[in-house]
Amino acid sequence: MAGTRIRCVGAIVHDADGRLLLIRRGQEPALGLWSLPGGRVEPGEDDATAVIREVAEETGLVVEAGTRVGSVVRDAPGGDLYEIHDYACTVTWGRVEAADDAADAGWFTPGELGGLPTSPGLVDALTEWGVLG
Numbered sequence: 001m002a003g004t005r006i007r008c009v010g011a012i013v014h015d016a017d018g019r020l021l022l023i024r025r026g027q028e029p030a031l032g033l034w035s036l037p038g039g040r041v042e043p044g045e046d047d048a049t050a051v052i053r054e055v056a057e058e059t060g061l062v063v064e065a066g067t068r069v070g071s072v073v074r075d076a077p078g079g080d081l082y083e084i085h086d087y088a089c090t091v092t093w094g095r096v097e098a099a100d101d102a103a104d105a106g107w108f109t110p111g112e113l114g115g116l117p118t119s120p121g122l123v124d125a126l127t128e129w130g131v132l133g
Helices: 047-059 122-128
Strands: 005-013 020-025 038-040 062-075 081-093 102-108
Touching (some): 005 062, 020 047, 038 047, 047 062, 047 081
Parallel strands (some): 005 081
């Protein structure tokens, strides 16, 4: 029997220099790996509200959610699946500071991503979607 699909969102945020915002996960899934800021959509939230909340919680930045760039499905504990919808976002206020379940946060050039331990499939998905320049 197929597991439950858990709706999640992620934020694709670039700075003025074209660097991508990533967080180092402070808890499972992908503990210790770099990934896009994001997480589960809470009951009663739409995707835009969820992605704005998650970015603020994990990085301290206030963003405006834009269009959906792409979606992936990843394994979750217990046979469930994370259905992750990633959105282009624009920073409207703040500076990056790791918070909530993020162990670290920062801006990275596309060339730097290859040397980082990233969550499974992240670089492939971002490359496929044309996000890495």
